[in-house]
Amino acid sequence: MENYAKIADTGKRRIVIVGGGFGGLELAGSLQDADVQVVLIDKNNYHTFQPLLYQVATAGIDADSIVHPFRKIFEGQDNFYFRLATVEHVDTERQVVETSIGLIKYDFLVIATGATSNFFGNAQMEQNAISMKSVEDAMELRNTILYNFEKALQLDDCEQQNSLMDYVIVGGGPTGVELAGALSELRRHVFPKDYRELNFKEMDIYLIQSGPQLLKGMSEEASQKSLEYLQKFGVNVWLNRRVLSYDGYTVSLDTGEKLITRTLIWAAGVTGAPLQGLSKDSLLRGNRLQTDRYNRVAGYENIFAIGDVAAMVTEENPQGYPMLAQPAIQQGHLLGKNLQNLLAGKPLEAFTYNDQGSMATVGRNHAVADLKVFKKDLRTQGFMAWLIWVFIHLTSLVGFRNRMAILLDWIWSYFTYDTGNRLILGGKHVNIPVKETITHKAVE
Amino acid sequence: MENYAKIADTGKRRIVIVGGGFGGLELAGSLQDADVQVVLIDKNNYHTFQPLLYQVATAGIDADSIVHPFRKIFEGQDNFYFRLATVEHVDTERQVVETSIGLIKYDFLVIATGATSNFFGNAQMEQNAISMKSVEDAMELRNTILYNFEKALQLDDCEQQNSLMDYVIVGGGPTGVELAGALSELRRHVFPKDYRELNFKEMDIYLIQSGPQLLKGMSEEASQKSLEYLQKFGVNVWLNRRVLSYDGYTVSLDTGEKLITRTLIWAAGVTGAPLQGLSKDSLLRGNRLQTDRYNRVAGYENIFAIGDVAAMVTEENPQGYPMLAQPAIQQGHLLGKNLQNLLAGKPLEAFTYNDQGSMATVGRNHAVADLKVFKKDLRTQGFMAWLIWVFIHLTSLVGFRNRMAILLDWIWSYFTYDTGNRLILGGKHVNIPVKETITHKAVE
Numbered sequence: 066m067e068n069y070a071k072i073a074d075t076g077k078r079r080i081v082i083v084g085g086g087f088g089g090l091e092l093a094g095s096l097q098d099a100d101v102q103v104v105l106i107d108k109n110n111y112h113t114f115q116p117l118l119y120q121v122a123t124a125g126i127d128a129d130s131i132v133h134p135f136r137k138i139f140e141g142q143d144n145f146y147f148r149l150a151t152v153e154h155v156d157t158e159r160q161v162v163e164t165s166i167g168l169i170k171y172d173f174l175v176i177a178t179g180a181t182s183n184f185f186g187n188a189q190m191e192q193n194a195i196s197m198k199s200v201e202d203a204m205e206l207r208n209t210i211l212y213n214f215e216k217a218l219q220l221d222d223c224e225q226q227n228s229l230m231d232y233v234i235v236g237g238g239p240t241g242v243e244l245a246g247a248l249s250e251l252r253r254h255v256f257p258k259d260y261r262e263l264n265f266k267e268m269d270i271y272l273i274q275s276g277p278q279l280l281k282g283m284s285e286e287a288s289q290k291s292l293e294y295l296q297k298f299g300v301n302v303w304l305n306r307r308v309l310s311y312d313g314y315t316v317s318l319d320t321g322e323k324l325i326t327r328t329l330i331w332a333a334g335v336t337g338a339p340l341q342g343l344s345k346d347s348l349l350r351g352n353r354l355q356t357d358r359y360n361r362v363a364g365y366e367n368i369f370a371i372g373d374v375a376a377m378v379t380e381e382n383p384q385g386y387p388m389l390a391q392p393a394i395q396q397g398h399l400l401g402k403n404l405q406n407l408l409a410g411k412p413l414e415a416f417t418y419n420d421q422g423s424m425a426t427v428g429r430n431h432a433v434a435d436l437k438v439f440k441k442d443l444r445t446q447g448f449m450a451w452l453i454w455v456f457i458h459l460t461s462l463v464g465f466r467n468r469m470a471i472l473l474d475w476i477w478s479y480f481t482y483d484t485g486n487r488l489i490l491g492g493k494h495v496n497i498p499v500k501e502t503i504t505h506k507a508v509e
Numbered sequence: 510m511e512n513y514a515k516i517a518d519t520g521k522r523r524i525v526i527v528g529g530g531f532g533g534l535e536l537a538g539s540l541q542d543a544d545v546q547v548v549l550i551d552k553n554n555y556h557t558f559q560p561l562l563y564q565v566a567t568a569g570i571d572a573d574s575i576v577h578p579f580r581k582i583f584e585g586q587d588n589f590y591f592r593l594a595t596v597e598h599v600d601t602e603r604q605v606v607e608t609s610i611g612l613i614k615y616d617f618l619v620i621a622t623g624a625t626s627n628f629f630g631n632a633q634m635e636q637n638a639i640s641m642k643s644v645e646d647a648m649e650l651r652n653t654i655l656y657n658f659e660k661a662l663q664l665d666d667c668e669q670q671n672s673l674m675d676y677v678i679v680g681g682g683p684t685g686v687e688l689a690g691a692l693s694e695l696r697r698h699v700f701p702k703d704y705r706e707l708n709f710k711e712m713d714i715y716l717i718q719s720g721p722q723l724l725k726g727m728s729e730e731a732s733q734k735s736l737e738y739l740q741k742f743g744v745n746v747w748l749n750r751r752v753l754s755y756d757g758y759t760v761s762l763d764t765g766e767k768l769i770t771r772t773l774i775w776a777a778g779v780t781g782a783p784l785q786g787l788s789k790d791s792l793l794r795g796n797r798l799q800t801d802r803y804n805r806v807a808g809y810e811n812i813f814a815i816g817d818v819a820a821m822v823t824e825e826n827p828q829g830y831p832m833l834a835q836p837a838i839q840q841g842h843l844l845g846k847n848l849q850n851l852l853a854g855k856p857l858e859a860f861t862y863n864d865q866g867s868m869a870t871v872g873r874n875h876a877v878a879d880l881k882v883f884k885k886d887l888r889t890q891g892f893m894a895w896l897i898w899v900f901i902h903l904t905s906l907v908g909f910r911n912r913m914a915i916l917l918d919w920i921w922s923y924f925t926y927d928t929g930n931r932l933i934l935g936g937k938h939v940n941i942p943v944k945e946t947i948t949h950k951a952v953e
Contacts, residue, residue: 071663073706110655110933127914129571134931136703146706149659149933166663200934211554215593219515219610259580262517262590466921470571470914477910487578489554489593490644 070167072146077102080404081162081171083152083340085112085135088372088393089177090463095401097142101408104146104171106164110134113200114462116390117471119240121203123247124211124255124486125478128200130470133463152178155342157365162340173367173404176354177397180335180373180388183351193313194331197240208489209328210248214260215489223267224325230268231326233316235308236333237274238281239425242291244330245272246427249298254482271301271324273308275333280433282387283423287433290446294427308333335388337374349376353385358415360400369404371396377416386418390461395419426454429479514611516590521546524848525606525615527596527784529556529579532816532837533621534907539845541586545852548590548615550608554578557644558906560834561915563684565647567691568655568699568930569922572644574914577907596622599786601809606784617811617848620798621841624779624817624832627795637757638775641684652933653772654692658704659933667711668769674712675770677760679752680777681718682725683869686735688774689716690871693742698926715745715768717752719777724869724877726831731869731877734890738871752777779832781818793820797829802859804844813848815840821860830862834905839863870898873923 078101082089085107096103111132120126139145150164161168182196195206210232217229232248234241248270257265272279272295278288279295279302295302307319308329316324337352347363349355353376355363360375362368372393376385386392396416403413422443424434432451436443445453455475462468478484522545526533529551540547555576564570583589594608605612626640639650654676661673676692678685692714701709716723716739722732723739723746739746751763752773760768781796791807793799797820799807804819806812816837820829830836840860847857866880866887876895880887889897899919906912922928 071665110659110931127571127573128934129573129930129932132932132934134703137927137931140702148662149656212593215554218592221515258584259578466918469917469921473913473917474910477913483581486573487554487581488573488576490572490576 068167070148070150070164070169072104072148072169075102075144077144078172078408079104079170080173080175081106081169082175082177083107083162084177084179084372084374085109086115086177086179086372086393087390088179088397089175090135090138091394091397092175092177092371092401093139093145094142095398096144096404099144099401099405099408101144101404102146103142103144104148104169105135105139106148106150106152106162106169107135108149108151109199110136110147110149112138112463114467115198116239116458116461118197118200118203119243119247121200121486122197122206122210122244123251124207124484124488125247126471126474127486128204130467130474131462132200133467138463152340155340155368157342157368160367163342171367173369175400176340176362176368176370176374177372177393178338178340178374181338182331183334183336184331185334187310190308190311190329190331193311194235194329196331197244198335204490206328206330207486210251211487211489213327214256214263218260218262226263227267227269228314228325228327230263230265231271231324232269232328232330233271233273233308233311233324233326234330234332235273236331237272237276237279237302237304238332239423240332241272241274241330242279242295242425242427244332245270245295245300245302246298246431249295249300250428251484253298255484255487259487269301270299271303271326273303273306273318275305275307277304279304280425283425283433284435284442284444286444286446287425287435290433291425291427294431294433298428335373337376339370339374343368349378349385351376359403359413360396360416369400371400382418389423391421392418424450424454424457426451512611514592514594514608514613516548516592516613519546519588521588522616522852523548523614524617524619525550525613526619526621527551527606528621528623528816528818529553530559530621530623530816530837531834532623532841533619534579534582535838535841536619536621536815536845537583537589538586539842540588540848543588543845543849543852545588545848546590547586547588548592548613549579549583550592550594550596550606550613551579552593552595553643554580554591554593556582556907558911559642560683560902560905562641562644562647563687563691565644565930566641566650566654566688567695568651568928568932569691570915570918571930572648574911574918575906576644577911582907596784599784599812601786601812604811607786615811617813619804619844620784620806620812620814620818621816621837622782622784622818625782626775627778627780628775629778631754634752634755634773634775637755638679638773640775641688642779648934650772650774651930655931655933657771658700658707662704662706670707671711671713672758672769672771674707674709675715675768676713676772676774677715677717677752677755677768677770678774678776679717680775681716681720681723681746681748682776683867684776685716685718685774686723686739686869686871688776689714689739689744689746690742690875693739693744694872695928697742699928699931703931713745714743715747715770717747717750717762719749719751721748723748727867727869727877728879728886728888730888730890731879734877735869735871738875738877742872779817781820783814783818787812793822793829795820803847803857804840804860813844815844826862833867835865836862868894868898868901870895 114131154163184191213229354370373388422436426432434450558575598607628635657673798814817832868878870876878894
């Protein structure tokens, strides 16, 4: 007898969704009135609003406010079943996913597992860098930043002290730009008051981008303005450089330049995180699953993929859609409809992407936005873009309570130039006393 | 050469405070204008508002809102220095404390290290029970509760399932009463919606108290009413019983009764947590340091103790003051004055305790309060006591942002009968998939 996870057999067809990010969440909700059983599997019991992770990391908001428990979100949806588990493998012959709580049978499987940091095979980098994909990552970065200063207070050696005060961010996409901006604001308004004994003129923030511009994929104006803003805020933006290695102390660039830091944040790219057990033929470059316009994975009848892990390859779109929240939400929504069409024997509706644009914030009153309004481009930078950014992020958050809590934090920090959450809380640093454990020295 | 921690020598006399609880915080603040150097050492970088830990544990509020970073609190106080460290030992001859970041010299030492859970030497209990002394404890309990239900969903065996759904709280003081009440509210309003597949008639909450009444130290009315309220909420209050052992599954009582639970919360008593290196003669029963009316530790000229760790033994008060926030705050405040008197060669002021009463909340609209208003007893129970409890706790919190955040959470949950923070976040459960790892079976 095999080990099956315990989930009631409701006699309905079972749609198993792996992953409760933007796509999985939207899909489960759009199946609300469907005559099916919806099983959502996630390794956390909450949905994470990833666009604000960087604010958790920089002590602007608390972690609780950007996550929302799945069970709460789907409280009123009778066909919804949640299971806290990791999924290891899919057996497409027998139509089961193999999870940490046992086998789960599916009639339809939707892979919404998103993306993971891409270290391009650099194991040393993976070990030493901090990435920014989860709430735990963000809390870890927050703890590290605050802990670094506590340690720096105990050092006399300038190089050692600087290694704890300097930050290197790799990757000039939205995460990198937003983190660099937020760190520069902390350096200006908050840290000097908290750590009067340290000289924050010595705190350097580097943003390293492999290409010639920031925010690739956005407009020329957005790239240019975000660079201007960051430079105005004193961030060292280094373009056209690649990071070759990082041993936890010395960062080596392809130009031969070296930087010293104990904290390197890796925001240089993501790769799809599909399940094991699918045919290799379905996998495209970047580890994404090739799907048709109905999000059906190539080679399968009843397996679908949405969001970051899906590459819907079309003539006009040979790389698949960008790995952003909007395509994931829209695909999740349409797939909900299409699964019901499928069950009703109705024709499916092909996906078309309604690009609403994208935006990034660099700091208070400073953002860049490339919007599409009635299919027209609306590009704006500065205060107006920042207001739009604030509005869109507040309204996109899941849960009224979260919206209010974050609004409160933002109003508070806007007027006081202060952030309330400078806590070393949870994670591996807790209760580990500050000890000088420095063994590295800069190599030449 | 010895390893001294790096703290600027300001040329002033140095007052070292170990511990930033209610007492240490108040003391440091009351030295604001003193011509001294104030060094506060704590193992966390934040102050914890302990009275609301139980609400963090029961998912009512987020952890960030009941803690406040020391550096933020003392931002404007020039003579204040914070050091994140654990203190291991004091060398009273050389006047140094030995900490995890090195030796720290003092002219005056104030021990404000508080109390720790008292397991009365029962190592098995200490290993298997969850206590409620820190934010990490509270988050751990929250994670455990939520994780238990996820696990219970996977079980067929009734006893095993019940072991995950039942809770045993040991200790009928404020923490035990408040936790039991909050759990019963979750059982009534929240869990059945989150876990529709579980039968919450099977969830039992036991509160075990060794003596004949709850809330010992409060009035007869308060004890009686809190018992009534808990019984009305369906909590099994077992008086006059002692827990003998707990192996992580079976709780054995001195009456021969046994209970099965995977979660035992230990709120049955605390013991002082003094520093090593002080004369054994200064230690009283309960591990508290004996002090005079000026909080000076018996046998020392320049070492003081305040709060839970201090036992100010007087004729009218042979046990020392109760281990509560109020005596700690009042002692911290007076000691700040007295240290300045001492330095100015002025006479010291003896401590008198201004007992403002005590209170405990059992659930929404249900609290008990024994207040002293203009030295007159004012005893009230029910809605009015609850309103007073809410008001006093909100105004006692450190930090405007925290007050607003908690007010928001309370208003939210008051009207929706919902709590927003049902997250398995941080701590050892994260990313550990639900696996059936049950090895115990009930003895008998």
